[in-house]
Amino acid sequence: MDEESTIDVTTLTPRTVAVISALERSWGQGNVDALDAVLAPSYVRRGRRSRQSKEELKSSILDMRRAFPDLDMRVTRVVEGENDLALYWTSSGTLHDEYLGLPPTGRQYSVSGATFSHFEGDRIVEENVIYDRRGKYSSLGVPLSGSSTVEEPNAKTAVGIDVLRSMHRKMVTGVTVVAVDSDGEPRGLAVNAFSSVSLEPPLILVCVQKSSSTYSHLIAASHFSVSVLAADQLNVAKVFATKQERKFDQVAWHHGEHGVPLIDGAAAAMELELQDTLHASTHTIFIGRVRRITTTDAAPLVYTNGAFFDGAQLIEASESPA
Ligand SMILES: Cc1cc2nc3c(=O)[nH]c(=O)nc-3n(C[C@H](O)[C@H](O)[C@H](O)COP(=O)(O)O)c2cc1C
Structure with missing residues (x-):
């Protein structure tokens, strides 16, 4: 040419x-x-x-x-x-x-x-x-893994969004804050789409919507953190579940050993190295390799059916009578 x-x-x-x-x-x-x-x-x-x-x-x-x-x-x-x-x-x-x-x-x-x-x-x-x-x-810098992308929604096979939502509301999860240091400024959002991937190697995943204002900082970072919120941190969950500037000004936090922001008083926290990303339509799955963990005795904040619960108040399930 x-x-x-x-x-x-x-x-x-x-x-x-x-x-x-x-x-x-x-x-x-x-x-x-x-x-x-x-x-x-x-x-x-x-x-x-x-x-x-x-x-x-x-x-x-x-x-x-x-x-x-x-x-x-x-x-x-x-x-x-x-x-x-x-x-x-x-x-x-x-x-x-x-x-x-x-x-x-x-x-x-x-x-x-x-x-x-x-x-x-x-x-x-x-x-x-x-x-x-x-x-x-x-x-x-955004390697695609696995089958690269989840198929776009198809009108013929689409599941009704209300049915999908009601299914998700049956799930019981913790609430995490996924955070990253972006040129010295801490950024983060509330995430319950967290899962363990494997113990060896120690991998976890979080799923983050591309429209999140934290997203572009997360995808550019080498490290990120996941703080598992404690039962008494509903206010923290609400701050990070809202799109707003300077969320970290409203909560107590500190830098971890890998430079990532960690929420003070969290039930547990992880520092992670970004291992891989998998694009999935409107969301990206971030796979992190655990580099450091801190845990406490604090009970977790629990999220189910669109509401938050005190993880210290859970009653152990018993088998139903035969
Ligand atoms: C309990 C709870 C769980 C959430 N889980 C996720 C999640 O797994 N992934 C996600 O992208 N957003 C999740 N959100 C929504 C984001 O936290 C929310 O859109 C937030 O405003 C994004 O902030 P940002 O745009 O400043 O990054 C969750 C919200 C709540 C209340």
């Missing part, structure tokens, strides 16, 4: 040259209207589970260029068919602005992929894109 491109455009059809030029001007320079010359009005672009119109593609290019101002995209191989075109490419950039919930870490990504285009006349009507999504996120 420029002097560093490995493609000899003189061997290509004018139609392919026009596509490569439009890609260079849109992805490389932000001139997204250059795509109008090569994409049909009915154009559809399909990813692994996404579908974009021409205008949606344009706005996602602009969004990427805002986040990655040095975005570079190069075509490395071209295969031409009668009405089809395969372009193999590499793309790279530096994350300078927030992108899909990721904070501007200054990290670089580099990813390769391929676009398979189908033409009607001189215009592309449909494209299928594949790329190394896992590699892209990994290089940005």
Whole structure:
């Protein structure tokens, strides 16, 4: 696409040259209207589970260029068919602005992929894109693990939200504060989606909504903490379950050995190293490796059926008479 491109455009059809030029001007320079010359009005672009119109593609290019101002995209191989075109490419950039919930870490990504285009006349009507999504996120510091992403909700299989909620209300959990130090400022939120993953290695997980204001700080951190609130810390739970500035000004806390904020008087607390993340639609699962634990005799705060309970008042269950 420029002097560093490995493609000899003189061997290509004018139609392919026009596509490569439009890609260079849109992805490389932000001139997204250059795509109008090569994409049909009915154009559809399909990813692994996404579908974009021409205008949606344009706005996602602009969004990427805002986040990655040095975005570079190069075509490395071209295969031409009668009405089809395969372009193999590499793309790279530096994350300078927030992108899909990721904070501007200054990290670089580099990813390769391929676009398979189908033409009607001189215009592309449909494209299928594949790329190394896992590699892209990994290089940005957000490795995807397991099956990478939970499927988006599907209208046919969706479970009613009220049924789902009533199921969750049957669960009994503790209440934790998940916290992180962000350039010297403590940030955190109330979380009950906490679980042990394994004892050896000592792994736990917490599940955090991407819309949380703590999220971008958490995903950029190397360490985070989980304080399991004590039965007398309902007020602390309420502070951290609310979106507000300077939550830590309202509670007693201290720094742990790994620099993370810990709530004073918690029933137990963990300092964790961020081991892995798993994107799950609106939420991200953070897997932490336990680096340090403190426990006390204090009873935990308990949450069930949308209400808080005193964990010291639990009555041991007995077997029902036969
Ligand atoms: C008992 C309880 C448990 C909660 N558990 C979670 C959770 O597991 N994950 C989550 O993302 N939010 C959870 N929330 C909601 C957040 O704490 C809440 O949205 C908070 O305002 C987020 O704060 P932030 O936007 O300042 O980070 C919970 C709230 C309550 C009251």
